[in-house]
Amino acid sequence: MKDAVTHYCQGCGHSVIHRLTAEVIEELGIADRAVGVPPAGCAVLAYFYFDVDMIEAPHGRACAVATGIKRANPESIVFSYQGDGDLAAIGTAEAVHSANRSENITVIFVNNAVYGMTGGQMAPTTLLGQRTTTSPAAAGREVHREGYPIKVSELLASLEGSTYIERCAVNSVRAIRRTKKAIREAFLTQMNGEGFSMVEILSPCPTNWKMSPVKSWKWIDEVMTPYFPLGVIKDSRKGSKKDAG
Amino acid sequence: MLVKTVFAGFGGQGVLLMGVCVATAAMNEDKFVTYMPSYGAEVRGGTANCTVSISTDEISSPIASSPNYVVAMNNPSLLRFQHIIKPGGYIVTNSSLVNVELGRSGVTQIQVPGSDIAEELGAMRSANMVMLGAYAAVSNVVSFQSLIDAVGEVTGKKKKELVEFNIKAIKAGHDYAKEQIKKFASIEA
Amino acid sequence: MKNKEKRLMRGSEAIGEAAVRAGCACYFGYPITPQNELTEYMARRMMETGRVFLQSESEIAAINMSLGAASTGVRVMTSSSSPGISLKQEGISFIAAMELPCVIVNIVRGGPGLGNIAPAQSDYFQATRGGGHGDYRTIVLAPGSVQELYDLTRKSFELADEYRTPVLLLADGMLGQMMEPVVFNDKEILPEQLPDKPWTVKGAKDRPSRFIRSLLLDVDVEEEQNWRLYRKYQRIERREIRHEEYYMKGAELAIVAYGTAARIAKAAVKRCVEKNMRVGLIRPISLWPFPYEHIYKTAETVKHFMSFEMSTGQMIEDVQLGVKGRAEVLMYGRPGGVVPTPAELFRVISRAYNKIAREK
Ligand SMILES: Cc1ncc(C[n+]2csc(CCOP(=O)(O)OP(=O)(O)O)c2C)c(N)n1
Ligand code: SF4
Numbered sequence: 001m002k003d004a005v006t007h008y009c010q011g012c013g014h015s016v017i018h019r020l021t022a023e024v025i026e027e028l029g030i031a032d033r034a035v036g037v038p039p040a041g042c043a044v045l046a047y048f049y050f051d052v053d054m055i056e057a058p059h060g061r062a063c064a065v066a067t068g069i070k071r072a073n074p075e076s077i078v079f080s081y082q083g084d085g086d087l088a089a090i091g092t093a094e095a096v097h098s099a100n101r102s103e104n105i106t107v108i109f110v111n112n113a114v115y116g117m118t119g120g121q122m123a124p125t126t127l128l129g130q131r132t133t134t135s136p137a138a139a140g141r142e143v144h145r146e147g148y149p150i151k152v153s154e155l156l157a158s159l160e161g162s163t164y165i166e167r168c169a170v171n172s173v174r175a176i177r178r179t180k181k182a183i184r185e186a187f188l189t190q191m192n193g194e195g196f197s198m199v200e201i202l203s204p205c206p207t208n209w210k211m212s213p214v215k216s217w218k219w220i221d222e223v224m225t226p227y228f229p230l231g232v233i234k235d236s237r238k239g240s241k242k243d244a245g
Numbered sequence: 246m247l248v249k250t251v252f253a254g255f256g257g258q259g260v261l262l263m264g265v266c267v268a269t270a271a272m273n274e275d276k277f278v279t280y281m282p283s284y285g286a287e288v289r290g291g292t293a294n295c296t297v298s299i300s301t302d303e304i305s306s307p308i309a310s311s312p313n314y315v316v317a318m319n320n321p322s323l324l325r326f327q328h329i330i331k332p333g334g335y336i337v338t339n340s341s342l343v344n345v346e347l348g349r350s351g352v353t354q355i356q357v358p359g360s361d362i363a364e365e366l367g368a369m370r371s372a373n374m375v376m377l378g379a380y381a382a383v384s385n386v387v388s389f390q391s392l393i394d395a396v397g398e399v400t401g402k403k404k405k406e407l408v409e410f411n412i413k414a415i416k417a418g419h420d421y422a423k424e425q426i427k428k429f430a431s432i433e434a
Numbered sequence: 435m436k437n438k439e440k441r442l443m444r445g446s447e448a449i450g451e452a453a454v455r456a457g458c459a460c461y462f463g464y465p466i467t468p469q470n471e472l473t474e475y476m477a478r479r480m481m482e483t484g485r486v487f488l489q490s491e492s493e494i495a496a497i498n499m500s501l502g503a504a505s506t507g508v509r510v511m512t513s514s515s516s517p518g519i520s521l522k523q524e525g526i527s528f529i530a531a532m533e534l535p536c537v538i539v540n541i542v543r544g545g546p547g548l549g550n551i552a553p554a555q556s557d558y559f560q561a562t563r564g565g566g567h568g569d570y571r572t573i574v575l576a577p578g579s580v581q582e583l584y585d586l587t588r589k590s591f592e593l594a595d596e597y598r599t600p601v602l603l604l605a606d607g608m609l610g611q612m613m614e615p616v617v618f619n620d621k622e623i624l625p626e627q628l629p630d631k632p633w634t635v636k637g638a639k640d641r642p643s644r645f646i647r648s649l650l651l652d653v654d655v656e657e658e659q660n661w662r663l664y665r666k667y668q669r670i671e672r673r674e675i676r677h678e679e680y681y682m683k684g685a686e687l688a689i690v691a692y693g694t695a696a697r698i699a700k701a702a703v704k705r706c707v708e709k710n711m712r713v714g715l716i717r718p719i720s721l722w723p724f725p726y727e728h729i730y731k732t733a734e735t736v737k738h739f740m741s742f743e744m745s746t747g748q749m750i751e752d753v754q755l756g757v758k759g760r761a762e763v764l765m766y767g768r769p770g771g772v773v774p775t776p777a778e779l780f781r782v783i784s785r786a787y788n789k790i791a792r793e794k
């Protein structure tokens with residue numbers, strides 16, 4: 001990590017996830033090979049924080065940009081860092097097809113159930129009953145109007161091409177430790193040339209959830225995880241499975 | 246005659262509402278008026294401000310290039326806006342929270358302990374209304390009565406008691422500022 | 435509360451309310467700053483009125499949803515800001531080709547790329563030259579106040595229906611965010627009060643089936659369709675040019691500016707006039723069709739023009755096309771989301787004016 005103060009709100013999951021990702025890159029000794037692709041989203045300024053090469057992508061296109069980098073220079077370890085609006089709405093096609101091609105990249109997918117940067121609009125992952133500025137009905141998001149929250153991990157896991165997919169959270173010390181391990185597994189998958197890896201991370205957005213940080217940690221346990229179950233969703237690796245550190 | 250005012254503070258202090266009230270009052274006095282809030286990423290980090298321009302003529306830019314008045318609800322607001330105030334202009338500070346010294350000359354500072362007065366009245370949250378009253382006393386850009394009416398119009402959608410309380414807060418701020426101004430006048434005389 | 439009929443409205447809300455009152459039945463949008471307030475306003479109002487609001491998965495989806503809804507004959511609106519409008523261009527080309535009515539709002543922000551969210555006028559080329567692929571135009575209206583946002587939104591729906599063409603409302607973050615008094619000087623129309631359109635695809639009940647397409651493999655047929663569109667655009671050019679003049683009588687230097695820049699120019703021009711300088715303002719309200727003729731006529735007597743834009747200079751090309759070499763065209767621009775002050779522009783104009791006076 002660079003020596004910079006982040007712009008994230010208090011209690012925001014992005015800061016933790018940045019730190020975990022940076023630590024894994026450091027520990028795996030790949031900082032000089034890593035190239036990151038931050039999204040349009042609250043993490044748009046991630047290049048100020050990560051001390052590795054990075055290139056901005058247009059909103060939703062991070063997987064495509066990462067594909068281009070990896071194909072042009074297979075030596076690099078390429079990761080995209082994307083929000084749920086970025087990956088699961090405007091960038092669904094890019095994510096699905098990168099996974100389907102078994103693109104040898106790693107996706108850090110931050111699911112905070114809202115569009116953080118633009119001010120708390122409904123995201124594809126917004127839960128049923130959750131009120132946002134664009135699902136303003138008293139009953140919040142409702143199936144008949146706005147459909148279901150997308151389970152991105154399960155969706156991508158169903159594709160033959162995806163290799164390692166795990167869903168984690170960052171709302172407790174234990175969960176954070178688990179997340180770090182998952183990120184490590186994902187990068188190892190790429191380092192061993194085994195194809196598409198993704199870690200979905202349930203992450204608090206106290207600002208747009210209009211909750212205190214503590215309350216939002218609880219909300220992840222009580223409301224998010226019942227719908228978005230934690231754990232390894234898919235692991236079809238052959239070589240690296242037992243490397244876990 | 247063009248008068249520009251910046252209302253600035255933390256998000257949640259209700260500074261945008263202050264601006265909307267003044268703008269509504271000016272509109273009801275048939276003046277030309279624009280209201281321009283800070284928006285987007287500028288808002289992250291918890292500060293908010295808005296600029297109200299009132300004129301007898303069409304208004305070109307709603308942006309605060311050199312405001313005649315600044316109402317600063319907290320320290321960062323004073324620091325940010327003090328240097329763009331027009332010479333001869335005023336800064337009305339919420340002295341309950343603003344404790345940094347004004348870093349320039351040529352403007353008059355009126356200090357009103359808005360948060361304290363609001364707390365005495367029984368609702369900290371109404372510090373913005375106290376400061377709105379103080380601003381009205383200092384500026385006279387809109388009449389006191391039309392400001393009161395505007396506050397009713399803008400905040401009245403929800404509750405009647407709230408309006409009454411707001412008006413009480415405005416009056417308290419107005420009276421306090423009037424006293425301050427008198428003191429100034431006697432010093433200068 | 436003397437003036438009941440006036441209400442203080444945010445620019446984005448004025449667009450939204452005008453759309454609702456114009457009988458807009460469907461709105462599709464995707465979040466992007468600085469136009470989220472419009473999307474959020476539509477989310478509330480369309481729900482209240484029982485009409486269609488849908489947050490799409492992308493701007494590409496939003497414009498194609500608009501295309502679909504328009505083909506049923508209802509009034510449709512979509513909105514975005516610069517990067518999102520870029521994504522819509524393919525769809526806009528299809529809508530123009532299929533001759534469907536649709537209103538598209540662009541709250542322009544600083545660019546290129548992700549740029550910033552400050553007010554800018556750097557999408558002028560994209561807006562006025564068609565934007566997408568193929569030989570087509572979109573009507574482009576450029577309001578300069580919240581009242582005009584309201585009025586021209588209504589007008590956009592009317593023009594879209596009349597000419598069966600996409601209409602682009604071009605504003606910026608300043609106009610979208612600011613509040614000004616608005617008077618509703620129109621009559622509210624409900625969607626169901628709008629007349630039926632004879633070309634829609636809603637099912638071939640009691641009539642032969644029909645289709646709407648843009649694929650015309652036979653070059654002769656495509657050529658004929660292009661000429662048909664061309665004749666329509668000529669008709670629009672003859673009838674739909676809108677502009678405003680300010681202190682142009684006896685002016686020796688004409689500032690040309692639209693939207694937010696024109697507001698600033700007005701204040702600067704006024705100061706010039708107060709200082710006995712012969713400076714005036716031409717404010718194009720329709721950017722396409724552009725008031726070429728009017729500028730050409732003006733250039734008979736006015737020998738100096740200055741295009742003033744919040745970009746490095748895009749509309750200046752249209753001013754030059756209008757002037758046709760009859761007069762000098764200067765440029766003053768501030769790109770990147772900077773909103774110049776009237777005082778700054780006044781200094782620029784004074785300098786240019788004095789130079790012109792010396793050379794005379
Ligand atoms: C083409 C385009 N459309 C819209 C935007 C505006 N935009 C920026 S970030 C964002 C979504 C942010 O939500 P998410 O991806 O969930 O990330 P978060 O901020 O929640 O981390 C949007 C819609 C854009 N930059 N480009
Ligand atoms: S808005 Fe939400 S996601 Fe964005 S920085 Fe703040 S807490 Fe984090």
Ligand SMILES: [Mg+2]
Binds near residue numbers: 085111112
């Ligand atoms: Mg998100």
